[in-house]
Amino acid sequence: MLRMALGLMAQHTVAPTPIHYTIWYEYATGANPELTTEMARLIGEGISLTPEIHQSLYEQFILDGDRVTGQKILKEIQRIIDEVSKEVKAAGGQVAQQGEKLEALASPLEQVNDLAAVRKVVDFLIYTTREILRSSNHLENRLSEATLEVDTLRQKMVSLRAKAMTDALTGLVNRWGLEKLLLQEIGQAKETGKALSIIMADIDHFKVINDTYGHLVGDNVIKMLSATLTDFVKGRDLVIRYGGEEFLIVLPDTPLAGAVTLSRKMQSFLENMKWKQKESGKTLGKVTLSFGVATYRPDESIEDVIQRADKALYYSKQNGRNRVTAENEISSS
Numbered sequence: 001m002l003r004m005a006l007g008l009m010a011q012h013t014v015a016p017t018p019i020h021y022t023i024w025y026e027y028a029t030g031a032n033p034e035l036t037t038e039m040a041r042l043i044g045e046g047i048s049l050t051p052e053i054h055q056s057l058y059e060q061f062i063l064d065g066d067r068v069t070g071q072k073i074l075k076e077i078q079r080i081i082d083e084v085s086k087e088v089k090a091a092g093g094q095v096a097q098q099g100e101k102l103e104a105l106a107s108p109l110e111q112v113n114d115l116a117a118v119r120k121v122v123d124f125l126i127y128t129t130r131e132i133l134r135s136s137n138h139l140e141n142r143l144s145e146a147t148l149e150v151d152t153l154r155q156k157m158v159s160l161r162a163k164a165m166t167d168a169l170t171g172l173v174n175r176w177g178l179e180k181l182l183l184q185e186i187g188q189a190k191e192t193g194k195a196l197s198i199i200m201a202d203i204d205h206f207k208v209i210n211d212t213y214g215h216l217v218g219d220n221v222i223k224m225l226s227a228t229l230t231d232f233v234k235g236r237d238l239v240i241r242y243g244g245e246e247f248l249i250v251l252p253d254t255p256l257a258g259a260v261t262l263s264r265k266m267q268s269f270l271e272n273m274k275w276k277q278k279e280s281g282k283t284l285g286k287v288t289l290s291f292g293v294a295t296y297r298p299d300e301s302i303e304d305v306i307q308r309a310d311k312a313l314y315y316s317k318q319n320g321r322n323r324v325t326a327e328n329e330i331s332s333s
Contacts, residue, residue: 004028012049019058020051026061034184035061167241169219170226178240178248182302185236185252189296196252196296197259200309201229201266201289203245204321213284217277221287225270232266247289248306256295256326263291263324271322290316291324 005025014020026032027039035057042049165177173181182198189196203209203225210218222245229239229247242248251259267289275284292313296305312325319325 012043014049014054015051020054023054023057023061032061034180170223170241172226172230172239172241172247175240175242178242178250179302181238181240182250185250186296186302188252190298192253194253195255195258196250197254197256198251198294198296198305198309199249199259199263200242200292200306200313201247201249201263202313202317204288204290204317206245209284209287213277217284220278221275221284224275225287225289228270228273229266232262232269248309256293256328259293259295260324260326263293267291267322267324286322288322290321292316292327293324294327 005021005028008014008028009020009024014024023035023039026035030036038057038061042053047053165173165180167174185196188194203221206218206221209221222241225247226239226241229249233239233249233251236252237254238250240248240250249262251262254262270288271286273287275287276282277284290313292309292311292315294305294309294312308327312327312330315330316323316325
């Protein structure tokens with residue numbers, strides 16, 4: 001894959017910089033489906049892959065997180081590229097030189113009649129051939145080593161992306177990762193024509209919980225709610241920690257009515273759940289959620305559907321909390 005990436009870069013006249021190489025390596029391996037799709041589109045449309053476009057692709061599909069660590073990885077990739085480039089040039093030069101020596105033997109070889117002279121030519125031929133093989137084998141080994149090194153660095157990049165998209169407290173996808181994942185689902189909904197709904201949920205009176213029992217208990221409540229909400233979803237459904245005490249649930253292939261039904265099941269379960277402090281065994285009373293539900297409309301932005309769900313959530317908050325409000329209830333009220 002190392003050679004394939006370098007070959008593609010040469011084919012498209014792309015300078016061998018760390019950012020460029022990272023993009024083309026992931027494209028060559030197919031390890032980053034989103035990047036592969038976008039690259040295929042750009043290439044298919046004949047769009048010039050400028051350094052600016054490479055930078056944009058890198059920021060959108062590759063780095064995605066800890067920029068300091070990302071830059072360190074890029075420096076490592078640059079080192080590998082430099083080393084391999086030198087090896088390729090050196091091996092290429094050596095092979096060319098040995099080839100010239102072989103060509104120089106061709107003409108006088110026809111005129112040699114002395115067996116001793118023939119032996120010398122043959123010996124030199126064997127020596128030169130071995131030198132060519134040695135250079136080729138050395139280059140092959142270096143390319144194999146470099147490929148392993150780059151694979152290791154790519155795995156670090158993957159870990160960085162996963163870390164950047166994960167909420168440290170709950171282990172859920174965080175708000176940063178939401179846009180990327182929701183974009184995927186919107187694309188799928190457009191392609192298949194199937195519904196896509198989202199639920200926004202907010203913990204009722206969460207400030208009271210923190211003020212009364214402390215932030216440690218508040219954090220435990222968030223973790224427990226995260227696990228509970230996750231138990232209610234299936235398949236490609238996804239629970240996201242949207243903010244401090246807010247969650248967003250993405251429901252592919254689910255119409256508004258189905259999302260409302262799921263919200264009411266979660267609301268009813270939580271309403272009847274008994275909450276106790278693990279250490280002391282003291283009851284916390286009820287911990288409930290308010291819900292707002294909306295469905296994606298063709299050709300609208302992510303912000304539009306989230307805004308409607310948020311508006312429905314706000315309506316639930318303003319009208320007693322611990323309730324579910326669908327977007328169509330607001331427009332008809």
